[in-house]
Amino acid sequence: MHDKLAAAIRTVPDFPEPGIQFKDITPLLADATLLRFAVDALAAEWKGQGITKVLGIESRGFILGAMLADELNAGFVPIRKEGKLPFTTIKESYDLEYGQDIIEMHIDAVSATDRVLIHDDVIATGGTAAATHRLTEFAGASVVGFSFLIELSFLNGCDRLPDGTPIHALMSF
Numbered sequence: 297m298h299d300k301l302a303a304a305i306r307t308v309p310d311f312p313e314p315g316i317q318f319k320d321i322t323p324l325l326a327d328a329t330l331l332r333f334a335v336d337a338l339a340a341e342w343k344g345q346g347i348t349k350v351l352g353i354e355s356r357g358f359i360l361g362a363m364l365a366d367e368l369n370a371g372f373v374p375i376r377k378e379g380k381l382p383f384t385t386i387k388e389s390y391d392l393e394y395g396q397d398i399i400e401m402h403i404d405a406v407s408a409t410d411r412v413l414i415h416d417d418v419i420a421t422g423g424t425a426a427a428t429h430r431l432t433e434f435a436g437a438s439v440v441g442f443s444f445l446i447e448l449s450f451l452n453g454c455d456r457l458p459d460g461t462p463i464h465a466l467m468s469f
Protein backbone atom coordinates (compact mmCIF):
# COMPACT_ATOMS: atom_id res chain seq x y z
CA MET A 297 0.00 0.00 0.00
CA HIS A 298 2.88 2.32 0.79
CA ASP A 299 4.14 1.97 -2.81
CA LYS A 300 0.67 2.82 -4.11
CA LEU A 301 0.61 5.93 -1.89
CA ALA A 302 3.97 7.08 -3.23
CA ALA A 303 2.82 6.39 -6.81
CA ALA A 304 -0.22 8.64 -6.21
CA ILE A 305 2.01 11.67 -5.57
CA ARG A 306 2.56 13.45 -8.88
CA THR A 307 5.78 15.42 -9.25
CA VAL A 308 5.22 18.49 -11.43
CA PRO A 309 8.49 20.06 -12.58
CA ASP A 310 8.97 23.84 -12.56
CA PHE A 311 5.74 24.64 -10.66
CA PRO A 312 4.98 27.28 -9.44
CA GLU A 313 8.39 28.52 -10.60
CA PRO A 314 11.44 27.15 -12.43
CA GLY A 315 13.49 24.69 -10.39
CA ILE A 316 10.69 23.60 -8.00
CA GLN A 317 9.64 19.94 -8.17
CA PHE A 318 6.06 20.34 -6.90
CA LYS A 319 4.57 17.38 -5.02
CA ASP A 320 0.94 17.28 -6.17
CA ILE A 321 -1.21 15.27 -3.73
CA THR A 322 -4.47 15.53 -5.71
CA PRO A 323 -4.22 12.00 -7.27
CA LEU A 324 -3.99 10.57 -3.74
CA LEU A 325 -6.90 12.71 -2.51
CA ALA A 326 -9.05 11.56 -5.44
CA ASP A 327 -8.60 7.85 -4.63
CA ALA A 328 -11.02 6.78 -1.86
CA THR A 329 -8.94 3.76 -0.76
CA LEU A 330 -5.64 5.64 -0.67
CA LEU A 331 -7.21 8.64 1.07
CA ARG A 332 -8.64 6.41 3.82
CA PHE A 333 -5.31 4.60 4.18
CA ALA A 334 -3.34 7.86 4.40
CA VAL A 335 -5.61 9.40 7.05
CA ASP A 336 -5.58 6.20 9.13
CA ALA A 337 -1.79 5.95 8.91
CA LEU A 338 -1.31 9.63 9.82
CA ALA A 339 -3.72 9.34 12.76
CA ALA A 340 -2.28 6.04 14.07
CA GLU A 341 0.91 7.84 15.03
CA TRP A 342 -0.92 10.19 17.44
CA LYS A 343 -3.84 8.20 18.87
CA GLY A 344 -3.98 8.09 22.68
CA GLN A 345 -1.82 11.19 23.12
CA GLY A 346 -4.64 13.48 24.17
CA ILE A 347 -4.48 15.74 21.10
CA THR A 348 -7.22 18.37 21.44
CA LYS A 349 -6.53 20.50 18.32
CA VAL A 350 -5.03 19.85 14.90
CA LEU A 351 -3.55 22.99 13.31
CA GLY A 352 -3.62 22.77 9.51
CA ILE A 353 -1.36 25.04 7.46
CA GLU A 354 -2.85 26.90 4.46
CA SER A 355 -3.98 25.62 2.20
CA ARG A 356 -3.32 21.97 1.44
CA GLY A 357 -2.78 21.32 5.15
CA PHE A 358 -6.49 22.01 5.65
CA ILE A 359 -7.59 18.91 3.75
CA LEU A 360 -5.87 16.04 5.55
CA GLY A 361 -5.59 18.18 8.71
CA ALA A 362 -9.36 18.37 9.08
CA MET A 363 -9.71 14.63 8.40
CA LEU A 364 -6.97 13.95 10.94
CA ALA A 365 -8.77 16.11 13.52
CA ASP A 366 -11.94 14.10 12.97
CA GLU A 367 -10.04 10.82 13.33
CA LEU A 368 -8.40 12.00 16.58
CA ASN A 369 -11.64 13.47 18.00
CA ALA A 370 -9.88 16.83 18.07
CA GLY A 371 -10.87 20.29 16.90
CA PHE A 372 -9.41 21.86 13.74
CA VAL A 373 -7.69 25.25 13.55
CA PRO A 374 -6.67 26.90 10.25
CA ILE A 375 -3.27 28.61 10.11
CA ARG A 376 -3.57 31.16 7.31
CA LYS A 377 -1.52 33.63 5.32
CA GLU A 378 -1.79 37.23 6.51
CA GLY A 379 -5.11 39.00 5.93
CA LYS A 380 -7.36 35.97 5.42
CA LEU A 381 -8.78 35.40 8.90
CA PRO A 382 -11.76 37.60 9.83
CA PHE A 383 -11.39 37.93 13.64
CA THR A 384 -8.52 39.26 15.80
CA THR A 385 -5.32 37.34 15.07
CA ILE A 386 -1.82 36.72 16.36
CA LYS A 387 0.94 36.70 13.73
CA GLU A 388 4.36 35.20 13.17
CA SER A 389 6.81 35.94 10.39
CA TYR A 390 9.35 33.62 8.83
CA ASP A 391 12.12 33.97 6.29
CA LEU A 392 11.76 32.90 2.69
CA GLU A 393 14.60 32.61 0.21
CA TYR A 394 13.87 36.22 -0.70
CA GLY A 395 12.02 38.27 1.92
CA GLN A 396 9.54 37.21 4.57
CA ASP A 397 6.09 35.73 4.91
CA ILE A 398 3.52 36.02 7.70
CA ILE A 399 1.08 33.44 9.07
CA GLU A 400 -1.82 34.10 11.40
CA MET A 401 -4.08 32.29 13.84
CA HIS A 402 -7.24 33.54 15.54
CA ILE A 403 -6.40 34.82 19.01
CA ASP A 404 -8.92 32.47 20.66
CA ALA A 405 -8.14 29.41 18.53
CA VAL A 406 -6.08 27.58 21.17
CA SER A 407 -5.73 27.90 24.93
CA ALA A 408 -3.29 26.78 27.64
CA THR A 409 -5.07 23.46 28.11
CA ASP A 410 -4.74 22.49 24.42
CA ARG A 411 -2.46 19.72 23.21
CA VAL A 412 -1.73 20.58 19.60
CA LEU A 413 -0.69 18.61 16.52
CA ILE A 414 0.68 20.72 13.65
CA HIS A 415 -0.09 19.31 10.19
CA ASP A 416 0.89 20.19 6.63
CA ASP A 417 0.91 18.16 3.43
CA VAL A 418 4.59 18.80 2.66
CA ILE A 419 7.55 19.90 4.77
CA ALA A 420 10.11 21.55 2.51
CA THR A 421 12.48 24.00 4.28
CA GLY A 422 10.47 23.74 7.51
CA GLY A 423 10.05 27.51 7.86
CA THR A 424 6.25 27.48 7.88
CA ALA A 425 5.96 24.63 10.38
CA ALA A 426 8.57 26.22 12.68
CA ALA A 427 6.66 29.54 12.60
CA THR A 428 3.42 27.68 13.41
CA HIS A 429 5.16 26.12 16.42
CA ARG A 430 6.25 29.58 17.66
CA LEU A 431 2.74 30.92 17.19
CA THR A 432 1.23 28.00 19.15
CA GLU A 433 3.67 28.40 22.05
CA PHE A 434 3.02 32.17 22.09
CA ALA A 435 -0.70 31.36 22.44
CA GLY A 436 0.19 29.23 25.49
CA ALA A 437 -0.70 25.78 24.15
CA SER A 438 1.59 22.71 24.08
CA VAL A 439 2.79 21.27 20.78
CA VAL A 440 2.65 17.48 20.98
CA GLY A 441 4.11 16.94 17.51
CA PHE A 442 4.34 17.59 13.79
CA SER A 443 2.55 15.52 11.16
CA PHE A 444 3.35 15.64 7.45
CA LEU A 445 2.20 13.54 4.54
CA ILE A 446 5.51 14.15 2.73
CA GLU A 447 8.97 15.15 3.83
CA LEU A 448 11.39 16.50 1.20
CA SER A 449 14.39 15.00 2.99
CA PHE A 450 17.04 16.67 0.81
CA LEU A 451 15.94 20.07 2.19
CA ASN A 452 16.52 19.00 5.83
CA GLY A 453 13.40 20.91 6.96
CA CYS A 454 13.06 18.77 10.09
CA ASP A 455 16.35 20.29 11.35
CA ARG A 456 14.56 23.66 11.62
CA LEU A 457 11.89 22.25 13.91
CA PRO A 458 12.44 22.44 17.67
CA ASP A 459 14.52 19.66 19.28
CA GLY A 460 12.56 17.09 21.23
CA THR A 461 9.18 17.58 19.53
CA PRO A 462 8.20 14.36 17.71
CA ILE A 463 7.93 14.56 13.91
CA HIS A 464 6.11 12.04 11.71
CA ALA A 465 6.11 12.02 7.92
CA LEU A 466 4.25 9.24 6.10
CA MET A 467 6.45 9.49 2.99
CA SER A 468 9.93 10.78 2.32
CA PHE A 469 11.23 11.85 -1.10
Ligand code: AMP
Pocket residue numbers: 316317318319320353354355356416417418419420421422423424425448453
Ligand atom coordinates in the same frame (compact mmCIF):
# COMPACT_ATOMS: atom_id res chain seq x y z
P1 AMP B 1 8.36 25.18 3.85
O1 AMP B 1 9.51 25.48 2.95
O2 AMP B 1 8.54 23.86 4.59
O3 AMP B 1 8.05 26.31 4.80
O4 AMP B 1 7.12 24.97 2.90
C1 AMP B 1 6.30 26.04 2.56
C2 AMP B 1 4.93 25.57 2.09
O5 AMP B 1 5.01 25.27 0.72
C3 AMP B 1 4.37 24.35 2.80
O6 AMP B 1 3.00 24.58 3.07
C4 AMP B 1 4.53 23.23 1.80
O7 AMP B 1 3.40 22.40 1.82
C5 AMP B 1 4.64 23.93 0.45
N1 AMP B 1 5.69 23.37 -0.40
C6 AMP B 1 6.99 23.70 -0.40
N2 AMP B 1 7.67 23.02 -1.32
C7 AMP B 1 6.77 22.21 -1.93
C8 AMP B 1 6.86 21.23 -2.97
N3 AMP B 1 8.02 20.94 -3.58
N4 AMP B 1 5.73 20.59 -3.33
C9 AMP B 1 4.55 20.88 -2.73
N5 AMP B 1 4.40 21.78 -1.75
C10 AMP B 1 5.50 22.44 -1.34
